[in-house]
Amino acid sequence: MNYLFAPMEGITGRIYRRVHARYYPGIGRYYAPFFSPSGDHHFPLRGLTDLLPEENPGVPLVPQLLTNRAEDFIWAAASLLDRGYGEVNLNLGCPSGTVTAKAKGAGFLREPEKLDAFLEEVFSAPALGRLRISVKTRLGYAGEEEFPGLLDIYRKYPLDSLIVHPRLRQDFYTGPIRPAAFARALENTPFPVIWNGDLFRPADLEALLRRFPALDTVMLGRGLVSEPGLARRMETGEACSRSLLQEFHDALLEEYRAVLYGDTALCHRMKEVWSYLILHFEGREKYWKRIQKAKSLSEFRLAAQAVFRELPLLPDTDMAGLAAQPPV
Ligand SMILES: Cc1cc2nc3c(=O)[nH]c(=O)nc-3n(C[C@H](O)[C@H](O)[C@H](O)COP(=O)(O)O)c2cc1C
Structure with missing residues (x-):
């Protein structure tokens, strides 16, 4: 199994990541908490420092962008490509009211036509030719029935992977997890689909794999911050020291x-x-x-x-x- 570290704003910044990677090696990729590119196309020092390769030694890092403006995404992603990053992630899951009110994060899921146009522009940008772009999404904003339409949009583009937190925006982080809706993402999707949500114990992963035996990558967030050796325990059974x-x-x-x-x-x-x-x-x-x-x-x-x-x-x-x- 390939384990990814979920982005957690306020916790998994550069210092947390590099110390974690030193004591608990083996995480496939660490996703950085979101960076919101501004319209003036200028990286504030704080956002930039968190993503500098020299600040992230030993950390296979994927920066994440939160925006609904294709030109801002393209500018920021091109700068990250210049700095040596091979993958950039788009945040379509943040449920915070201040974010969704601006139609960003999970709020962007409410505007599927605009999202489609955004992805069209991003995936045809010559400046991003060599960059892998992944998406981290929820199932929808207010109802599971939104997910098939969103999947149709994602499948039109050569995503590097689709990370799904199988909740709606209105579920925030504690509402019901919705595996039946997640199952739709595994049907006929031409890029890898990654599960993210509520994997807190090895038994949770075992139950998930009984249901979805083809999954080969999972993303862990709160469980891994609670037990920094969780991925290793899931893989080897080695108890937390x-x-x-x-x-x-x-x-x-x-x-x-x-x-x-x-x-x-x-x-x-x-x-x-x-x-x-x-x-x-x-x-x-x-x-x-x-x-x-x-x-x-x-x-x-x-x-x-x-x-x-x-x-x-x-x-x-x-x-x-x-x-x-x-x-x-
Ligand atoms: C405090 C906190 C901060 C988070 N920050 C981000 C973020 O910056 N970007 C993002 O995509 N998700 C963020 N998330 C969501 C997590 O990445 C993850 O999707 C969520 O916690 C579900 O996974 P888990 O059940 O393994 O924790 C955050 C979650 C929490 C609780």
Whole structure:
């Protein structure tokens, strides 16, 4: 099985990716959180830094673009091609209200004719001739019945792959997963189709493969942030090692410390990661509160060390706890 790391804005930036790749090698591709190209065709320093090859050593990286303007996509994708990237991904899944209100992300799925014209322009752009373009999509905006029409559009173009998060925009990340609708994507699609969604345990992958035995690539997001060794465990059965997890965690903290200014920013970044990591520990409630309350690096360190020292690891991440988890 080929495992891809899903983009997660606020978490899987360059530092997270390179530390993950160092401690948990074996991920086929890391998809960067979306970059929104602006109409003035200028890369802001922050967006650019995240994608610089020298900032992503050892990371097979695919940049992702969020836009509904073909000329902006072509400009940004051509610049990424110039910087050595072979694949660029189009985000057609982001459910955030501020994004969909502008008809971007999952909001673009509501305008299939415009999406078709966008893809036509992008795939005929001479500047992008050698670039592989993949799409990350949901099944539709408001109803599963939108998906066959969207598939007809995708199939008109030489996509490198189609990554499907089998939910609607209105499902956000916790509504029902819809495998029956996903099955349509596997029929007569001339490019690889990749499943992305709710793979939190090896048993989830096994159940998926019983249903769709031909799948050879999956994309993991929240499950992999909760258990950074999940892909390896899925592949080899090798249990999650507490000492490796702590080494990974400490390296991540050190690398963030080198670039983030001040304890507040550092604690905030680490709490985002912990909001997932903590789901892999038994009896987490008090410990998670202590992490959340940490205001300084020393408070945070003590709270994190207490988890590693005192809490047993769960055999599988308790993803059911995600909905109950208070936000950071
Ligand atoms: C906090 C957060 C940030 C995300 N950021 C992005 C993003 O930048 N681009 C994108 O395509 N998807 C983004 N996603 C969606 C994930 O890539 C993935 O599709 C989703 O979490 C479902 O996969 P999972 O069940 O394996 O987590 C984000 C999801 C979360 C929870």
